[in-house]
Amino acid sequence: MNAIKKSYIETFGCQMNERDSEIMGQVLSNADYIPTEDIKQADVIVLNTCSIRDKAEQKVYSLLGTLKKLKAKKPALIISVAGCVAQQEGKRLLTRMPQVDIVLGPQQIYRLSELVSKAVAMGKQQLAVNLSSSFEIPRHIPPSPVKSSEDEQTATASFKKVVTIMQGCNNFCTYCVVPYTRGRETSRPHDDIIAEITVLANQGVKEVTLLGQNVNSYGRTNDSTLQHITFPELLRNVAKIKGIKRLRFSTSNPKDLSPELIKCFAEIENLCPHFHLPVQSGSNHILKRMNRKYSIEEYLAKVKALRHIRPDIVLTTDIIVGFPGETDEDFQATMDLLETVRYQGAYSFKYSDRPQAKSVAFDDKVDEQIKSERLHRLQEKQKSINLQENQKYEGSIQSVMIEGESKNTDGQWKGRTMSNIIVNFDGSALSPGQEVQVKITEGLPHSLRGTLV
Ligand code: 5AD
Ligand code: SF4
Secondary structure (H helix, E strand, C coil): CCCCEEEEEEECCCHHHHHHHHHHHHHHHHCCEEECCCHHHCCEEEEEECCCCHHHHHHHHHHHHHHHHHHHHCCCCEEEEEHHHHHHHCHHHHHHCCCCCEEECHHHHHHHHHHHHHHHHHCCCEEECCCCCCCCCCCCCCCCCCCCCCCCCCCHHHHEEEEECEECCCCCCCCCCHHHHHCCCEECCHHHHHHHHHHHHHCCCCEEEEECCCHHHCCCCCCCCCCCCCHHHHHHHHHCCCCCCEEEEECCCHHHCCHHHHHHHHHCCCECCEEECCCECCCHHHHHHCCCCCCHHHHHHHHHHHHHHCCCCEEEEEEEECCCCCCHHHHHHHHHHHHHHCCCCEEEEECCCCCCCHHHHCCCCCCHHHHHHHHHHHHHHHHHHHHHHHHCCCCCEEEEEEEEECCCCCCEEEEEECCCCEEEEECCCCCCCCEEEEEEEEECCCCEEEEEC
16 A cells, blocks of 8 residues: 655745745645645655745755755655746756755746656656746646645635736846746736636635736737737736635736726726835836836826725835945935835845846945845834824724634634735634624734724
């Protein structure tokens, strides 16, 4: 009798990686691997890595160090490194880390079980990092969700799903590694996306997030036989699928945010009023050096148009501090922008050199200590803006979709508003996916508190 084979997948980085991990889980479950949450029990371990910032990359190397010991005790263990670090390092990773059996890039995830079989049968390291400029997302993605595991699957996973609509990027922002790790933009056929979401909705999924590196340029594909559909058209068609109560998307380059997309926020009822619009810097001089292809004035005009059409829209952003050449004045422009836009959340990072990115060669790098100081000042300011903005909800009633019981406090539940803000509240006999009305009693920097109505 064959022993049960188990797989363990750890994900670093972005939502795209989370979705890729789900797909790899599905690929492995088709090959009869059952997911486990105990890394020590696993026969196959996958680290799905991120190389967007050097910090993310270091985490992977430290985990690989720990896994070396595990492999010494269990030589049959298959260790795979997937994702952007795998793509970036390729063969070097196999040489530097002999404990690694498989290195596979983001375009190769569908081949995971084939690579595992080869590694087991041949006892040899496997490398799959081809990055094709004519890559097409396979039409037959393994069915979602994964076979039920012996470990409890979180209930959240069953009502909320992320669906890849395109991947890769053609923008070449000078700081960014993504075009080199994920290749050129390619979109999934409209009909495949609609079919996948229809199946999900029939399984009880109520919320979908359409995912791509730059969803606004959805529609570009290497297959000339496919019909050309724009992102706003796709949104409208997904919104009509029965059972989909909340529709989100992520992520967009502001330069491609079109008037048609802005109009969707007024016209599509189940499109959630939240827009993650990464600005990166408040200074035109820095934006130019980043190759972002928009000015702050253009960006602010789009923010204004969005808020005009949908006054309750929540805006969030990404910011890099200490980009090469960033002066005190440039940084101040970013601080001023926070006041002007008043985002309800900003992910902020210190600039770090990424292999292959153009900015590596820029010679006016900002001192590490100055970067840290700027980041600290920026985060303090944003925290107080978050708090003030969240306090504005006090007294209001919000429709909250329940995600599950709160981890930290007994008897508390956690959910999200349409605009994606986390709400904690007391309650009993509730279930994930249920929509309830909550009266907001307190706004905190990163969440709201309330009571069930
Ligand atoms: N250094 C710091 N932050 C970066 N990001 C992307 N590349 C870098 C880099 N080299 C940030 C950007 C992006 C987010 C996902 O990560 O803000 O929007
Ligand atoms: Fe990280 Fe970018 Fe790769 Fe996502 S696409 S895993 S953010 S490097």
